[in-house]
């Protein structure tokens with residue numbers, strides 16, 4: 041085993057720590073992320089309730105993860121823009137708008153996944 045291996049492992053572990061710290065910071069500062077957290081719990085509960093197939097879980101997990109990912113990147117973009125351009129600048133506005141657009145696109149895609157996976161089940165559940 042190379043002598044630097046434990047140091048490399050420690051560095052990897054530290055990187056995970058920074059990543060979790062980032063998610064924690066975003067949760068503390070962005071109240072709307074709590075909405076995503078609640079939605080994630082509800083979707084998970086519905087998945088168990090309706091007994092989703094394996095591939096359906098895969099689609100739902102990807103959709104939920106992608107929305108979280110887009111939201112976290114949007115939060116990071118907002119923080120950087122606020123740091124480098126606290127004053128009004130059209131480019132700063134464009135950066136924030138484009139980052140928010142990424143969230144919107146991903147949320148719409150997740151909505152389509154949700155409708156395809158849960159739509160027919162909810163429809164049947166409501167009908168009987």
Ligand SMILES: Nc1ncnc2c1ncn2[C@@H]1O[C@H](COP(=O)(O)OP(=O)(O)OP(=O)(O)O)[C@@H](O)[C@H]1O
Pocket residue numbers: 070118125126127128129130132133134136137140
């Ligand atoms: N420095 C800036 N220069 C130009 N336009 C800006 C600037 N900051 C914000 N804006 C404009 O105002 C909009 C809202 O910005 P804001 O920082 O309030 O983001 P937000 O999406 O409301 O985020 P949050 O409420 O999560 O902090 C941006 O999408 C952008 O169009």
